[in-house]
Amino acid sequence: MGRMTELPTKGGFSFDLCTRNDMLLKNGLQMPPFRKTGTTIVGLVFQDGVVLGADTRATEGPIVADKNFEKIHFMAPNIYCCGAGTAADTEAVTDMVSSQLQLHRYATGRESRVVTALTLLKSHLFSYQGHVSAALVLGGFDVTGPHLHTVYPHGSTDTLPFATMGSGSLAAMSVFESKYREGLTREEGIELVAEAICAGIFNDLGSGSNVDVCVITEGKTEYLRNYQLPNPRTYISSKGYTFVKGQTEVLSTKITSIQPKVEAVEGGDAMEE
C-alpha cells in the first residue's frame, strides 16, 4: 500500500527533467544559449584599500547582448563583488548574499566583514556543485582591514593581493604581473586596474566597451561607473534613415473590427450575486 506523504522540499536543483532534456537534444532541439558575460574582472589591494574593475560587455554566443552591463555588484556599503560567468547566476548569487549580509548586520549591529560574504558565497556555490556558473572577485574594507578574494563556480576561494577572472583574465593578469607592487597609491591603483581591464577589452573578444572601477577604502566607497569610455562608435551616417510608409512591403492585410463596447450599468450588483 502506498503512503502519499509530501516529501519536504530540500532546496537545490531538481534534476528530474535531465533525461527528457537529453532526449530532446538528441532529437535535434537547439537550447537557447545562456547569456554569459565573457568578461574581464580584476581586483587589487593598494595601500589604503582595494580597487575593483570590470568591463561592460555581456555576450550571447558571438553577439553582444548588452554594451554597458554592470558587473560590479553591491554586497554591502563596504563590500563589492565583480562577477563573471552566466549573468543570471552572478546577479542572483550576489543579490542573495547581499540580502543575507543586510539581515546579518541588523542581527549583529556591526558592519559586514568580507570573510562573511566570502563564506556565504562559497557555501552556496559548493552546495550547487558548480552548476551555478559564477566566478567572482570579492573585495572590501572592514574592521580587520582591506581584503580581496576570488571565488570559483565550484566553491573554492583564494585570497590574493591582485586577482583577475573571466575570459580576459589572462590579458589582464599579464598587466598585473608586470606592473603590480605593494603599497600602490590610490591613483596608481586605479590606473593599473584600468590598464588591466583595457588589456582585456582590446585583446579578448568576450570583453569590451567600457571600464567600470570601484574604490573601497576605510569608511568610503566610490563606484566609478564608466570610468573610461575607450570605444566610441567610429562612424555614423550623417544622412540618417527615413522609413516611409510602403518601404517595408505589406504582403497581406486583415482587419478585424473590435466588438462594440458593452455598456456598463450604473450601480450594477454583479458582486452581490
Add this chain to the structure above:
Amino acid sequence: MALRGDWMYENNGGTCVAIAGIDYCVVAADTRLSVGYNILTRDHSKICSLADKVVLASSGFQGDIRALHKNLAARHLLYQHQHNKQMSCPAMGQLLSNTLYYKRFFPYYAFNVLGGLDNEGKGCVFTYDAVGSYERVGYSTQGSGSSLIMPVLDNQLKSPSPLLLPARDAVTPLSETEAVDLVKDVFASATERDIYTGDKLEIVVINASGIKREYLELRKD
C-alpha cells in the same frame, strides 16, 4: 585544439559585403582575424583583386581562403594567356562556382561574395555558399556579421524579386558615395554587436576608371 578528432577547419570570423550600382561596385570587408576569443591580427585583408574588374571578398577559414584565392588567380593567369584578355565578372563567377563544387566532398570553408563590373559596365555581385551555389544579386553579405547586416540592406536597397517578369534590374539607384556611406554605417553597426567584426574596414570601389581602396577605423574591442 582545432585538429581534435577529425575536425579540419577553423573559423577566423569576419564579415564581407558587396553592393552593385549602375556603373560601380562596392566590395567591403573588415580586417580582423580571430580564433576563438583571441585576435590573431587586426590588419588582415579578406579582399582579393582577381582581375581588372573583378574583386573577391571571402570570410571563413583563412587557410582555405588563401588556397582558393591562389587557385583562382592562377586560373585567371592561364585564361589571360589562352584568350589574350582579362576575365569578365560573370565568367569569374562561373569559375568560382566550379572551383568550389570541385571540392564538394571536402569543401573550402569559405563564404564568398564576388563583385565587379559586367561586360556592359554595370555593377555585378555574385553571392556563394561554401560548395558553389551562386546567384547574381544586387547586394549581398557573408560572414559572422551577415545576419546583422542583411536586413538593413534589404530595407535600404529594396531589391526586386528575381521572379518578377519582365526581369527588373537588381542594381541599386544609389550613387557611389551614398553606397559607400551605407556600407560604413552598416559595418559600424555590425561591429557594435558582433564580437568577430571590427578593427578596420577595407572598402574597394570598382568603376570604369579602375579599382580604388579606402579604409575606415572600426571599434577595436
